[in-house]
Amino acid sequence: MDEATSTKNSPSSNEEMPNSEAPLWQYVTKIEKPPSFAAKSSGNTYFKCNYCGKVYLGSYSRVKAHLLKIVNKGIKACPNVTPSLRLEMQRMHDQIENDKLERAKRSRIPLPPPPPGRGPIGPIPSFQRQEESDSTNPVDGKRRKVIANSTIKRAFQNNARYELDSRIGRMFYTGGLPFNFARNPYYRSSYSYAATHSIPSYVPLGYNALRTIVLQRERAHVERLLRPIKDFWLENGVSVVSDGWSDPQRRPLINIMAVSDGGPVFIKAIDGSSELKDKHYIARVLKDAIKEIGHEKLSKSLLIMLV
Numbered sequence: 001m002d003e004a005t006s007t008k009n010s011p012s013s014n015e016e017m018p019n020s021e022a023p024l025w026q027y028v029t030k031i032e033k034p035p036s037f038a039a040k041s042s043g044n045t046y047f048k049c050n051y052c053g054k055v056y057l058g059s060y061s062r063v064k065a066h067l068l069k070i071v072n073k074g075i076k077a078c079p080n081v082t083p084s085l086r087l088e089m090q091r092m093h094d095q096i097e098n099d100k101l102e103r104a105k106r107s108r109i110p111l112p113p114p115p116p117g118r119g120p121i122g123p124i125p126s127f128q129r130q131e132e133s134d135s136t137n138p139v140d141g142k143r144r145k146v147i148a149n150s151t152i153k154r155a156f157q158n159n160a161r162y163e164l165d166s167r168i169g170r171m172f173y174t175g176g177l178p179f180n181f182a183r184n185p186y187y188r189s190s191y192s193y194a195a196t197h198s199i200p201s202y203v204p205l206g207y208n209a210l211r212t213i214v215l216q217r218e219r220a221h222v223e224r225l226l227r228p229i230k231d232f233w234l235e236n237g238v239s240v241v242s243d244g245w246s247d248p249q250r251r252p253l254i255n256i257m258a259v260s261d262g263g264p265v266f267i268k269a270i271d272g273s274s275e276l277k278d279k280h281y282i283a284r285v286l287k288d289a290i291k292e293i294g295h296e297k298l299s300k301s302l303l304i305m306l307v
């Protein structure tokens, strides 16, 4: 059986299917046509969901829609896939998709080659062999080997550094990241963390995990940190403070902060571009903020400061 036929029709193609390209196949089992089902159209497979046990006909996109609970795809969402499991699957899927996109987009643009003198990483072992066999004196040879090894190590590290620099640069240029982002302490610490901790098969955060699970975790964490300050509001009152400024895109932003003896807490920033910023508008903004904070928490002598 040739390769094209086996991936299309053979039920045993589960193992042959490149799981690296279609990772969600691992959560279903490909099966032969059940007797009650109509003859299948070409290119499709029968699969049994490992979670709900239902049998469906379809290609990878249907497997994906069933497991990831994508609506309007003509297949029922799996009732037995838990939210956390779904997130994990989604993350896996996104990663593959991103990688594919990345490959397609950038495969034709090689990174800058290492500067002359450093040499590519490949030929180093032969250089090492030559160094070793060149020596006739065994003691001298040993010393030379040590020197050669450390030179090789340094050369290798230099090349790896050079390569990593190029990759990071490419990320900035192709992603439109502002150069200023290089000063972000978390950008810096993420790389130093990765360089000092060995995390086998780590996959960088994907689109969905970044906007869901990691964001929620961060938000919950900040809320927890603010809890003592917010508790303080109820006891001792809080003042609502507002100021206005223009961001680099010259959008007029109105900041709302809650200030107490516990310290100032940023509540929100409102983009006032489309508004006439008269007293009525500002009053409305402040009223909304007070509602959000809880009027019972405001200082007895209500103080609204416009800075």
Ligand SMILES: [Zn+2]
Pocket: 049, 050, 051, 052, 053, 054, 066, 077, 078, 079, 080
């Ligand atoms: Zn299912």
